[in-house]
Amino acid sequence: MNSVIVLFATVCLALVCGQKYTEKYDNVDLDAIIRNDRLLQNYVNCLLDKGKCTTDGAELKRILPDALQTACSKCSEKQKNGSKKIVNHLIDNKPTVWSELEKKYDPQGVYLKKYKAEAKTQGVHL
Numbered sequence: 001m002n003s004v005i006v007l008f009a010t011v012c013l014a015l016v017c018g019q020k021y022t023e024k025y026d027n028v029d030l031d032a033i034i035r036n037d038r039l040l041q042n043y044v045n046c047l048l049d050k051g052k053c054t055t056d057g058a059e060l061k062r063i064l065p066d067a068l069q070t071a072c073s074k075c076s077e078k079q080k081n082g083s084k085k086i087v088n089h090l091i092d093n094k095p096t097v098w099s100e101l102e103k104k105y106d107p108q109g110v111y112l113k114k115y116k117a118e119a120k121t122q123g124v125h126l
Helices: 002-017 030-035 038-049 054-067 075-094 095-105 112-123
Strands: none
Touching: 030 038, 030 054, 030 075, 038 054, 054 095, 054 112
16 A cells, blocks of 8 residues: 555656646747836736736746746746846846846855856856
8 A cells, every 4th residue: 555655646746847837928928028117027026026916927926936946947948038038138138126036036146156157058148
């Protein structure tokens, strides 16, 4: 009986770990968000617990810690490319916003150290 429980738990864990993030929001127009300061700020406020979240903002907020921990291993290519676009925009054009997000999601600089070399090869200017 114990071996059946262990096998069941292992299969469940494998299914959960192998899942990808939902692609439901992959068609969000990132360029429109980048061009609209109010809209961008709404997403930032959601991530920083300073304002209400849209459904897609809440999903982003929910998965962001896991994506940081796992190097976006559950992200689709479209999600990875969109992340690069947004990160580059924030670093290049909204450094104060980027700094606030870093303080909340990477206060010890763990992810910065972990991903800096890879980011550089991907064209992300950390």
